[in-house]
Amino acid sequence: GAKWTYSGPEGEHHWPKHYPYCGGAFQSPINIQSELLRFDPTLRPIEIQNYNLSPNEQLTLGNNGHSVQISLPSKMHISSLHHRYTAAQLHFHWGSSSRQAGSEHTVNSKQYAAEMHVVHFNSDKYPNMSMAVDKSDGLAVLGVLVEVGEFNPAFEQFLKFINGIKYRDQRVQVPGFNIRALLPARLDEYYRYDGSLTTPPCYPSVLWTVFRNHVTISRKQFLALATSLYSSHAQDSAPVPLNGNYRKPQLADSRIVLVSFKE
Ligand SMILES: NS(=O)(=O)c1cc(-c2ccccc2)cc(-c2ccccc2)c1
Numbered sequence: 362g363a364k365w366t367y368s369g370p371e372g373e374h375h376w377p378k379h380y381p382y383c384g385g386a387f388q389s390p391i392n393i394q395s396e397l398l399r400f401d402p403t404l405r406p407i408e409i410q411n412y413n414l415s416p417n418e419q420l421t422l423g424n425n426g427h428s429v430q431i432s433l434p435s436k437m438h439i440s441s442l443h444h445r446y447t448a449a450q451l452h453f454h455w456g457s458s459s460r461q462a463g464s465e466h467t468v469n470s471k472q473y474a475a476e477m478h479v480v481h482f483n484s485d486k487y488p489n490m491s492m493a494v495d496k497s498d499g500l501a502v503l504g505v506l507v508e509v510g511e512f513n514p515a516f517e518q519f520l521k522f523i524n525g526i527k528y529r530d531q532r533v534q535v536p537g538f539n540i541r542a543l544l545p546a547r548l549d550e551y552y553r554y555d556g557s558l559t560t561p562p563c564y565p566s567v568l569w570t571v572f573r574n575h576v577t578i579s580r581k582q583f584l585a586l587a588t589s590l591y592s593s594h595a596q597d598s599a600p601v602p603l604n605g606n607y608r609k610p611q612l613a614d615s616r617i618v619l620v621s622f623k624e
């Protein structure tokens with residue numbers, strides 16, 4: 362589709378011109394505020410299958426010009442929702458070296474350094490991601506808030522290859538690793554709401570699960586993420602740094618955010 366960016370004339374305020382859903386309802390991300398929360402005792406712990414990948418498996422690590430993403434094998438899935446949601450890819454949103462705040466979801470207006478999204482599609486009802494992406498029950502995304510702190514060995518499993526994908530459309534193969542280790546310890550504590558893709562075309566097709574607990578990466582790891590990549594192609598004369606790739610919180614309207622935990 363048409364180009365879109367996170368700032369300037371193709372920035373998020375202009376997205377609805379080419380992508381009407383971006384100006385519609387049920388948009389993500391949102392500011393998760395205490396006043397919006399409602400405890401829901403039916404929210405079960407997230408159960409994931411086959412996230413522990415062998416190093417013999419190869420994953421594609423790529424720079425799509427808007428984020429760094431890792432393709433995921435279809436044996437990985439979420440088994441605790443009403444339908445099976447099969448993993449497709451994971452990617453990140455982050456700030457910059459001068460602004461260490463780049464998460465999409467905020468919690469009581471606190472913006473974290475970065476955010477990871479593990480994208481899954483409803484494989485019970487749709488044959489592939491493309492058929493699921495614009496359906497109201499099509500996608501389930503696991504959101505993980507990332508703070509700068511302790512070094513994270515799991516993040517290092519792909520960050521160590523990031524200089525191989527500096528430019529748009531570059532891809533490298535990396536050995537599989539335990540994707541579960543990228544998630545917080547507790548999969549039973551999370552925020553839940555109906556929302557959208559946070560990038561164009563902004564389809565309102567995402568069941569959002571944002572874990573209550575953040576993970577940490579070291580400052581050096583954050584800088585690797587925030588300063589290694591360009592959104593421009595290798596041959597482009599003017600390299601455009603890739604950072605600040607987060608959409609700002611959208612109006613929650615009358616949406617309630619369900620929580621799986623009491624206090
Ligand atoms: N941020 S997100 O989770 O809502 C999201 C989901 C998907 C997505 C991926 C596969 C199937 C369907 C949707 C793609 C992106 C994306 C990020 C950067 C550049 C372009 C697209 C972002």
Ligand SMILES: [Zn+2]
Pocket residue numbers: 452453454478559
């Ligand atoms: Zn995302």
